[in-house]
Amino acid sequence: MIADLHLWCAWVVVIANGIVGVWALAAHRITSANTRWLWGAIAVAQVLLFVQVALGAARLSELGGDAPEFHTFYGFLTLVGVAILYGYRTQLAHMRCLLYGGGSLFIMGLAIRAMFLDAVPIPASA
Numbered sequence: 001m002i003a004d005l006h007l008w009c010a011w012v013v014v015i016a017n018g019i020v021g022v023w024a025l026a027a028h029r030i031t032s033a034n035t036r037w038l039w040g041a042i043a044v045a046q047v048l049l050f051v052q053v054a055l056g057a058a059r060l061s062e063l064g065g066d067a068p069e070f071h072t073f074y075g076f077l078t079l080v081g082v083a084i085l086y087g088y089r090t091q092l093a094h095m096r097c098l099l100y101g102g103g104s105l106f107i108m109g110l111a112i113r114a115m116f117l118d119a120v121p122i123p124a125s126a
Contacts, residue, residue: 002062006055010115013052013078016045017108024101034097042100046082049107053079074114081107 020042027034056075060067085103092099 002055002059006052006059007115009048009052009055010111013045013048014108014111014115016041016048017104017111020045021101021104021108024097024104026101028095028097028101042104045104049078049082049111052111068117071114071117074110074117078107078110078114081110 020038023033023038024042027038053075056072060072081103085100088099089096
């Protein structure tokens with residue numbers, strides 16, 4: 001059950017971060033798109049990421065610590081991405097929409113990488 005919830009939440013994280021990333025980039029050009037709803041949606045997307053990592057930790061505990069190394073690496077790297085965005089929010093206040101737009105799309109990419117890291121087997125070199 002945790003595995004299904006972890007997978008489902010992963011897709012929600014990817015889609016949510018993709019939507020808010022594009023929305024924030026658009027809000028940089030279209031000032032009417034820079035609303036309270038945008039920042040609320042970004043907050044929701046980032047909270048979902050923490051929920052996803054918690055589900056991953058529960059799944060890891062369920063598996064007895066046997067998970068692909070780089071899957072967990074990329075999963076926790078997404079949290080580092082959120083921390084970096086939060087850390088630069090005041091320094092880059094004049095381009096906050098660009099920061100969160102690009103950052104959310106980067107987090108989306110990390111989440112996709114974590115999801116599909118082990119989906120395709122890598123052939124042994126000859």
